[in-house]
Amino acid sequence: MKRFLLIGTSALLIFGFTACKKSERSSVTGWKYNDQEWGGFEKGTHGDMEIGPGLVPIEGGTFTMGLTDQDVTFAWDNVPRRITVSSFLMDETEVSNSHYREFEYWTRRVLGDSYPQEVLSILPDTLVWREELAFNEPLVETYFRHPSYADYPVVGVNWEQANKFCAWRTDRVNEMLLVEKGVLNLNVEQKDADNFNTEAYLFGQYQGSVKKNLPDLKTGGERPVRFEDGILLPAYRLPTEAEWEYAALALQGNNLSKKDELISDRRIYPWDGNTARYKIHDRHQGEMLANFKEARGNYMGTAGKPNDNAPFPSPIRSFFPNDFGLYNMAGNVSEWTADLYRPMTSSTLRDVENQDLNPYRGNIFKQRVIDENGHVVEKDSLGKIRYQLVSDSAVANRENYQKGNVMDYRDDDNESVYYAYGESSLINDSSRVVKGGSWADRLYWLSPAARRFKNQTLGDRTIGFRCAMHRVGGSEPGGEIGGLDYGGKKSKTSRRYK
Numbered sequence: 104m105k106r107f108l109l110i111g112t113s114a115l116l117i118f119g120f121t122a123c124k125k126s127e128r129s130s131v132t133g134w135k136y137n138d139q140e141w142g143g144f145e146k147g148t149h150g151d152m153e154i155g156p157g158l159v160p161i162e163g164g165t166f167t168m169g170l171t172d173q174d175v176t177f178a179w180d181n182v183p184r185r186i187t188v189s190s191f192l193m194d195e196t197e198v199s200n201s202h203y204r205e206f207e208y209w210t211r212r213v214l215g216d217s218y219p220q221e222v223l224s225i226l227p228d229t230l231v232w233r234e235e236l237a238f239n240e241p242l243v244e245t246y247f248r249h250p251s252y253a254d255y256p257v258v259g260v261n262w263e264q265a266n267k268f269c270a271w272r273t274d275r276v277n278e279m280l281l282v283e284k285g286v287l288n289l290n291v292e293q294k295d296a297d298n299f300n301t302e303a304y305l306f307g308q309y310q311g312s313v314k315k316n317l318p319d320l321k322t323g324g325e326r327p328v329r330f331e332d333g334i335l336l337p338a339y340r341l342p343t344e345a346e347w348e349y350a351a352l353a354l355q356g357n358n359l360s361k362k363d364e365l366i367s368d369r370r371i372y373p374w375d376g377n378t379a380r381y382k383i384h385d386r387h388q389g390e391m392l393a394n395f396k397e398a399r400g401n402y403m404g405t406a407g408k409p410n411d412n413a414p415f416p417s418p419i420r421s422f423f424p425n426d427f428g429l430y431n432m433a434g435n436v437s438e439w440t441a442d443l444y445r446p447m448t449s450s451t452l453r454d455v456e457n458q459d460l461n462p463y464r465g466n467i468f469k470q471r472v473i474d475e476n477g478h479v480v481e482k483d484s485l486g487k488i489r490y491q492l493v494s495d496s497a498v499a500n501r502e503n504y505q506k507g508n509v510m511d512y513r514d515d516d517n518e519s520v521y522y523a524y525g526e527s528s529l530i531n532d533s534s535r536v537v538k539g540g541s542w543a544d545r546l547y548w549l550s551p552a553a554r555r556f557k558n559q560t561l562g563d564r565t566i567g568f569r570c571a572m573h574r575v576g577g578s579e580p581g582g583e584i585g586g587l588d589y590g591g592k593k594s595k596t597s598r599r600y601k
Contacts, residue, residue, distance in 0.1 A: 143320030147333050152575045154192065155276050155336050159428050160574065161350050163190035168348055168462075171371045171552045180446040181554050186459045188349040193342060194569035196419035196430045197256040197438065198268065200247055203227065206268050209275070214485065217295050221485070225267055227259035231564040242415070254418045256436045256567040262341075262535045262559035265439050265568040269339040272570065277301045277335045281311075286328055288312035296486040301338075303488055305330055306479045342571035343463045344442040344536045344554075351433065351539065351551035356426030371550055373425040373432045379546055381423070393422055393434030394542045395549055402542065416542050416567075433549035436567035437541045441465060443510050444534040444556035465535075468493040468507045533559045541565035 127136045127146070135141040154160065169183035207225060214221045232242040246252050247259070260268075278299040281287040290312045293299065303309040304327065316325035317332065328334050342350070351373050371377055374392055381390045391411040396402050404410030411417065416435055424430045443465035472480045472489040482488055493507035510532050534556040540548030543565050547553065557563060 137320060139320045139323060143322075145320055145331070147331055152333065153280070153336065155339070155572065157194050157196070157570075158192040158572060159195045161191050161193050161346075161427055162355065163188050163574075164349075164355075166349055166352065166354055167369070168345055169552055171369060171550055172547070175547055178446070178554075181552050184459070186345060186462055188345050189461055190574040191342070191346055192572040192574055193346070193350050193427075193429060194571070195424075195428060197436060197567045197569050198265075199254050199419050200257050201253040203257040203260065203268065204247070204253075206271050209271065212291075213293050213298050214295060218485065225264050227257060227264070228261070228562040229259055231259040231562055246415075254420070255416050256419055256431075258416065258436060258564050258567050259562040260566075260568065261562045262439050262557075264562075265341060268568075269341060269570050272339045273336070274299055274301050276339070277304075280334055280336070281328060284334060285315055286313070286317070286334075288314045296482060296484050298486045300482070300486045300488070301335060303482050303486055304328075305335070306488060308479070308482045308488070309486065337573045337575060339570040339572055341439055341441040341568060343461070344440045344538060345462050346571055347438065347440050347538045348551045350427055350429060351425065353426035353429070353432075373429075373551060374423075379433075379549065391422070393431070393540075393549055395434040395540055395544055395546060396542070397546075413542060432539060432551065434540055434544075435542060437537045437539045437544070437548075437555070437563075437565055439566060439568040440536045440538055442536040443532065444530060444536045444554070445514070446530070464510065464512070466509050468498075468504065468509070530556065531558075535559045537566055 128134060129136065134144070136144060136146040165185060165187045167183050168186050169181045171183075174181075207222070210222050210225055227247055229243050229247055232239045232246065246255070247257065278287070281304075282289050287299075288311075290299075297309075299309060299311060304311070307327070313327075316327055318324075319326035352370050353373060354370060356375075372379065372392075376382060379392050379395065381387045381392055394411045394413045394417045397404070397410055401410075402414040403412055411422075411434075413421070413435075417431075419435075420430055421435065422431065425432050442463060445464060469490040470493050472491050474480055480489055495506050498505055498507065535558075537555045537557050538551065538553070540546070540550075540553065548555075557566065
């Protein structure tokens with residue numbers, strides 16, 4: 104069954120020409136909105152956005168990002184600092200093998216005949232299961248393909264492949280929305296460049312099989328959907344490190360009052376306490392809260408009474424979700440984030456004052472390629488809109504940024520010589536932050552504050568990922584978060600459909 108989270112009935116159809124009264128007037132000109140006789144300017148609604156499949160709303164807020172326990176590695180790469188994360192959306196679970204195989208299937212069906220390299224570029228590295236002194240060879244052939252592992256987290260996917268999955272998912276979800284709202288007919292015969300791409304559709308470079316366009320109040324005819332109509336969703340993407348850590352801690356569960364900014368206790372892990380066992384006095388007392396390596400040589404406990412019952416990854420809905428309703432934010436598999444890794448966080452750089460709201464390192468500012476008339480040039484052979492790096496000369500006179508590529512911002516390292524991979528450091532501009540412990544890690548790494556990194560071109564049997572999305576509009580998530588109230592308890596009426 105399809106999974107959706109819908110906030111408010113106004114999110115079902117967000118058409119400016121139906122949501123606003125025809126008599127509504129502009130407060131600055133007095134002209135009527137949504138009226139063809141007055142020029143046909145359409146004012147959209149201010150209702151909540153529709154929530155894409157699999158996502159849970161995360162209400163933003165302030166928290167102390169960084170170290171929550173002893174720094175046993177003495178890395179000092181996560182110095183505590185106060186930041187604010189704005190509201191966003193995040194996957195309830197890690198991306199599973201079946202989710203990723205759907206991506207592979209679509210790529211083979213639509214692009215595989217003409218562009219077989221595109222299929223090869225997204226395949227997980229199943230050889231990550233091999234070891235010189237261990238017999239894991241069966242997993243090389245079975246873990247990704249066998250139906251028994253369909254609902255297990257996909258592994259062996261590198262950072263670049265995870266981003267391709269996010270882009271593909273954005274287009275498939277938006278295409279589904281247009282089909283279900285009666286704008287486009289379902290078309291499974293798409294091939295090569297003639298496939299639905301959100302941006303190509305918005306810029307008129309993909310028509311599709313039109314069922315019924317929207318009324319055009321300017322001409323009296325019809326028009327395709329525009330982003331201003333509120334039907335299409337923003338892009339799925341990897342969460343930033345700050346978003347991931349904030350969502351994992353889920354400190355809203357320790358919020359003493361909705362009116363006061365009072366958090367009763369800090370957390371080391373995505374749950375209260377300093378152990379990984381369930382402490383409430385009920386039938387679950389003493390059970391493990393995550394899938395991790397408890398001790399040397401102990402991955403799952405003894406037969407008959409295993410502790411986490413998983414020598415490798417476990418299904419994506421194993422164990423209790425945290426107070427945001429997110430599963431496996433500690434253990435099971437570590438997860439890619441969007442951030443470029445540096446040992447020094449933005450708060451420890453000199454004279455940096457503006458990185459305490461949605462901090463992120465890794466920006467490469469791009470712009471769509473346009474012709475001399477200002478029109479977006481023809482899409483590429485895969486059906487995607489073309490982009491180029493913003494040139495430094497184009498932004499030289501700006502106050503907020505002066506470079507297109509700011510990944511090395513204030514590194515003070517002579518053009519990244521210090522981060523020369525394999526020479527003086529393992530860190531370079533391909534090093535991405537990995538968060539959360541895995542099935543093969545000890546309890547220390549299950550703290551959301553723990554930081555590690557890996558080259559973005561390499562997969563690992565302990566690393567998976569989940570997607571996030573920017574929340575459009577205000578921060579208030581309509582009174583409930585993924586079927587949970589603000590205190591972390593089950594609400595009386597959950598809107599999570601299963």
